Amino acid sequence: MTVTSDSPAPSDPGAPAFDKAALKRKYREERDKRLRADGNAQYIRLSGRFAHYLTDPYVPVAPREPKTDHVTFAFIGGGFAGLVTGARLVEAGIRDVRIVEKGGDFGGTWYWNRYPGAQCDTASMVYMPLLEETGHRPSEKYAHAPEILAQCQRIGRQFGLYDKALFHTVVESLAWDDAAKVWVIRTDRGDRFTASFLGLGTGPLHVPKLPGIPGIEDFEGHAFHTSRWDYAYTGGDPSGAAMDKLRDKRVGIIGTGATAVQCVPHLARSAGRLFVFQRTPSSVDVRANVPIDPAWFDEIATPGWQQRWLENFTANQTGAGPMVEDLVMDGWTDLSRRIRAKIGDLPRDQLTPQAMMAAFEDSDFEKMEEIRARADRVVQDPETARKLKAWYNQLCKRPCFHDAYLQAFNNPNVTLVDTDGKGVDRITAKGVVAGGQEYPLDCLIFASGFEVGTAFASRAGFDVEGRHGLRLSEHWAEGMRTKHGVHVHGFPNLFFVQPTQGANLISNVPHNLTEAGKTIALVVREALDRGAREVEVTAEAEQAWIDLLLTGPGRMMLGSQECTPGYYNNEGQDPGPAARLNVGYPAGAMAYFSYIDAWRRDGAFDGLTFR
Numbered sequence: 001m002t003v004t005s006d007s008p009a010p011s012d013p014g015a016p017a018f019d020k021a022a023l024k025r026k027y028r029e030e031r032d033k034r035l036r037a038d039g040n041a042q043y044i045r046l047s048g049r050f051a052h053y054l055t056d057p058y059v060p061v062a063p064r065e066p067k068t069d070h071v072t073f074a075f076i077g078g079g080f081a082g083l084v085t086g087a088r089l090v091e092a093g094i095r096d097v098r099i100v101e102k103g104g105d106f107g108g109t110w111y112w113n114r115y116p117g118a119q120c121d122t123a124s125m126v127y128m129p130l131l132e133e134t135g136h137r138p139s140e141k142y143a144h145a146p147e148i149l150a151q152c153q154r155i156g157r158q159f160g161l162y163d164k165a166l167f168h169t170v171v172e173s174l175a176w177d178d179a180a181k182v183w184v185i186r187t188d189r190g191d192r193f194t195a196s197f198l199g200l201g202t203g204p205l206h207v208p209k210l211p212g213i214p215g216i217e218d219f220e221g222h223a224f225h226t227s228r229w230d231y232a233y234t235g236g237d238p239s240g241a242a243m244d245k246l247r248d249k250r251v252g253i254i255g256t257g258a259t260a261v262q263c264v265p266h267l268a269r270s271a272g273r274l275f276v277f278q279r280t281p282s283s284v285d286v287r288a289n290v291p292i293d294p295a296w297f298d299e300i301a302t303p304g305w306q307q308r309w310l311e312n313f314t315a316n317q318t319g320a321g322p323m324v325e326d327l328v329m330d331g332w333t334d335l336s337r338r339i340r341a342k343i344g345d346l347p348r349d350q351l352t353p354q355a356m357m358a359a360f361e362d363s364d365f366e367k368m369e370e371i372r373a374r375a376d377r378v379v380q381d382p383e384t385a386r387k388l389k390a391w392y393n394q395l396c397k398r399p400c401f402h403d404a405y406l407q408a409f410n411n412p413n414v415t416l417v418d419t420d421g422k423g424v425d426r427i428t429a430k431g432v433v434a435g436g437q438e439y440p441l442d443c444l445i446f447a448s449g450f451e452v453g454t455a456f457a458s459r460a461g462f463d464v465e466g467r468h469g470l471r472l473s474e475h476w477a478e479g480m481r482t483k484h485g486v487h488v489h490g491f492p493n494l495f496f497v498q499p500t501q502g503a504n505l506i507s508n509v510p511h512n513l514t515e516a517g518k519t520i521a522l523v524v525r526e527a528l529d530r531g532a533r534e535v536e537v538t539a540e541a542e543q544a545w546i547d548l549l550l551t552g553p554g555r556m557m558l559g560s561q562e563c564t565p566g567y568y569n570n571e572g573q574d575p576g577p578a579a580r581l582n583v584g585y586p587a588g589a590m591a592y593f594s595y596i597d598a599w600r601r602d603g604a605f606d607g608l609t610f611r
Helices: 020-034 048-054 080-091 145-158 258-270 294-300 305-318 331-344 353-378 382-387 456-460 509-530 539-549 567-572 577-581 589-602
Strands: 043-045 070-076 097-100 171-177 182-187 192-200 209-211 222-225 250-254 273-278 414-418 431-434 437-440 443-446 494-496 535-537 608-610
Touching: 020 353, 043 048, 048 222, 070 080, 070 182, 080 097, 080 145, 080 192, 080 509, 192 509, 250 258, 250 431, 250 437, 258 273, 273 431, 305 331, 305 509, 305 589, 331 353, 353 382, 382 414, 494 509, 509 535, 509 589, 509 608
Parallel strands: 070 097, 070 192, 192 494, 222 443, 250 273, 250 443, 273 414
Antiparallel strands: 043 209, 171 182, 182 192, 431 437, 535 608
């Protein structure tokens, strides 16, 4: 095998073992640099003096009259969750569906995130929803944003979801009318309409946040958040055209997470000077993106192909069941393959939980050592390579995969400004100060992500009011309470579409959403066929589900307080007792998907009441 400068290093059985104690010590040291007492409060909302950052640069707001009608099903959120649920409802013969979306079109995250280089980091075949139903063939293993947005629009057209959709519309209140047995929806466009059934899929990545850096309001150059990319200023477009207007500009970008990993290479090619301000480096493994061969796709795309791929990815990535062929073969499944191989090498009499956990830990250390070694192979300047090394377990932060990010730091116009975990000092009228040095800038880009650790009502912008005026924030005061992550007692005819308390499969969230959509469509169809005006989970069934969840292993490494701070672990702060319920099915994601399929097929709708 030929090893190129960016190929994974071949494993060497004779290589010396790494020093686990030293690695753990280094991980703790790097984590401690990032710990801050203010946690999520270190970020600020895009409101007030920053409200202009939220302007939609892509589609103008179209005037319309307020809606005062009634629909069978209303869904809040026009991303994957709303689209897959709407599609399943239509397939079940329920066409009176209205999706309410604050963007100017369907897409959710993929409507807003049009920054250069944006693409999925889970393989297209399992990430893009309803490929088989729409007949779309992904163009490459990791599709770029324009193709994903086009798939969202394709779903909307094919299933007639545009007909009643309300775009550029923000929900202000949702309240259950017990006398009329309907949900009352009010919006910022003056709408007051009702729906027999209501779905919520606002997702965790839709409220942009800015770093609360002193002086952030003082900058006199041009600035924007990556979720509102200003191509009018930069030139170029989401399809990858050169950002020719930056050729003589000094550009700074704050943030080095998944978004920056994707857009930095494009900025490096376009900007006169690029300064990348880094607090904590991402782990950046090989992506190895390739076009999808049409002839190969024709061979594998037999009926039911996408469901088989979804299940195969989940089984391999979570290590559920016996080892099977890995159809996806990517960075997500690589770690699982390593862990299972190590466990398989253990003598039968040593298959203890402690030994298996040690195998997991060793596999993670090996993988991260390879990722750090990759920085040395790819980045020409040894000091820059050192600063780009991630010192934490792979699942402490969102793993990144890219074949041009590390290489971008070899460009003479690119400067990594590493702040050794501290973040930049302040922002001035002319630029950014880091380590006591000011970097004059013409343009400042915030790749600072979205709110994740805040309360649901805060992110959603409304607090759902259920039966007898019960507010969701009250019902969830001590933690999320549902059955299947979908049904909530006291909130009839309401359905959530999200991963928590279901499969909780974070590596491929769309798999969670498609399964929830199937469940909801079946339940609504059953309610309509029975002539029932309400469907609700019982208090006993909801509590039984919570009790079952608490028998599991908890959050384990994902969200561990031992990790470097980030949105996976509430910025390193104790999330409080309520977080113990932010978990999934105890037996794992694959077991949950099997369970919920059997629950649907059974037809008894155990735990729900129809009346």
